Amino acid sequence: MFLRLPSWVILALAMSRCHGCLEAERLALLHIKASINHHNGNYLPKWEDNNSADCCDWPGVECHKATRSVIALDLVYKRKYDLGDWCLNASLFHPFKSLTNLDLSLNQLVICTDDEVVENQLSKLRNLEVLDLSDNNFDSRVLLSINAWHLLEF
Ligand SMILES: *[C@@H]1O[C@H](CO)[C@@H](O)[C@H](O)[C@H]1NC(C)=O
Ligand SMILES: *[C@@H]1O[C@H](CO)[C@@H](O)[C@H](O)[C@H]1NC(C)=O
Numbered sequence: 001m002f003l004r005l006p007s008w009v010i011l012a013l014a015m016s017r018c019h020g021c022l023e024a025e026r027l028a029l030l031h032i033k034a035s036i037n038h039h040n041g042n043y044l045p046k047w048e049d050n051n052s053a054d055c056c057d058w059p060g061v062e063c064h065k066a067t068r069s070v071i072a073l074d075l076v077y078k079r080k081y082d083l084g085d086w087c088l089n090a091s092l093f094h095p096f097k098s099l100t101n102l103d104l105s106l107n108q109l110v111i112c113t114d115d116e117v118v119e120n121q122l123s124k125l126r127n128l129e130v131l132d133l134s135d136n137n138f139d140s141r142v143l144l145s146i147n148a149w150h151l152l153e154f
Pocket of ligand 1: 048050054
């Protein structure tokens, strides 16, 4: 015997399925939060580690309306001065396959590894159209080399 569901139930089920953000991206955002707060910060309080949280509603996070994948991250001045320099680790952003806009300005970012490591990590952000690294603590040589192959391309 078939159970015939009223159409509003089916609609509600469908909506609950596309509500919320992708789990892999929610976890990746929490990794970014931990990195921003390294060693002892307590910033981004609304990015809560909570299974039922929709990370698309978090401040600074923009998701594609249909796929719910993260398309833009506005992380301007999230690393506050009291925490000191923040090592740029672009691998943190690799889980976001649909990311087109990434604003990391004003975060006291520095390069803690070789420039090539950072360039290699950044080159894997294939869909990125806008990357803002302005107003950080890079020395100008590093910023120039990143600019040369990536920023000026767009
Ligand atoms: C998890 O997040 C939801 C939605 O923001 C909230 O209603 C709920 O109270 C939170 N639960 C915990 C345990 O923080
Ligand atoms: C950079 O981020 C990746 C992905 O979260 C992590 O596995 C790796 O340990 C990080 N590297 C450093 C030097 O923190």
